[in-house]
Amino acid sequence: MTGAAGNPPARSPLPRAERIPREGARPRRGRPGHDQDAVLTAAVRLFNERGYEATSMGELAERLGITKSSIYHHVSSKQELLRMAVDHALDGLFEAADEVRAGHTPAIERLELLIRRSVLVLADRLEYVTLLLRVRGNTAVEQQALLRRRVFDAIVTDLVKQAQADGALRPDVDPATAARLLFGMVNSLIEWYSPARGAAEPLADTITAIAFDGLRTRP
């Protein structure tokens, strides 16, 4: 599974969750970045499996094979783990949006690029985006994530509007509805995509092909 925490170092002091059975779990301080990555990777997986509310820091410690107090050397709270996780997903999407908005190509091309880049972000940060899309606004962190999602949606909607004004997209579809349906296709990846199915680029091609030209053949 392509995580988003980067490749672990050869001798990660706090092993990634999936490597724990093969490696001893001897927590060591001094490389906080890697340690925190490992805690975050395991936390995201556990939140997705059991739900954020239902997961305790004790269960996370157990999964990692370390003591509960060791976790607090790396992160201050469960809420902090959630914030880091959803921000990692959102940062990927906003980096794509910022890049696209800085461009000077027609709006339809920028919209297509944003969809394409979003597919790649989802495929690369699959577990983080899965968690993000399940967030329901029960805490301040979740409400902040929902707010950032709405800002992202507004960027997509605005690109649809611009492309319609250019005459490049059909004018009879409500821009916000079009944005929601485009990302309905993109976000469905969390339900069925896995890297084992193959690279994400051809999938990005398929999604943009359907979105802009549809499935119908033309005479």
Next chain:
Amino acid sequence: MTGAAGNPPARSPLPRAERIPREGARPRRGRPGHDQDAVLTAAVRLFNERGYEATSMGELAERLGITKSSIYHHVSSKQELLRMAVDHALDGLFEAADEVRAGHTPAIERLELLIRRSVLVLADRLEYVTLLLRVRGNTAVEQQALLRRRVFDAIVTDLVKQAQADGALRPDVDPATAARLLFGMVNSLIEWYSPARGAAEPLADTITAIAFDGLRTRP
């Protein structure tokens, strides 16, 4: 919210969850159909709000303003409520699929009709389909639901294949991927649609327009 349990009678013995504050909750037997509908409607809402696992029959009784033992006059278990709920969603989709498969029109038209009908089922049974789409296979009931979902997906995939064989759909898109992306758009309704946004028919038009012809204008 358009429930799927039909209109309640004027004097429903066990009031629907949303009417409880206005009506006294005096459970009475003798009209089991209506009573069971009210329990089911409240259960589906509660499962969606709190999660199926996290919801107890005691909380459901509290929501309905009746005793826990009264619930067992109407349903045998929480699992039974889940089964009835997901079956209500799946039955709607399979009725659409059966109708479509009985037709003699070209595959592309039957596929379009199935997508259109599925949008209407989702809009009409929104809370039931929401619950269905969150099912993860933790119990026998959930596994059965996942199995029926896979059968439905196979029907959609098969229609895509037939339409490709007819030369009506582009041949360069994997049929299973096309089916998943089509239903990525349809299923996204559970995230953002509400009857307050307006009728579902125009939305069904928009989804089939994008799916088959895309958003791009043509010269």
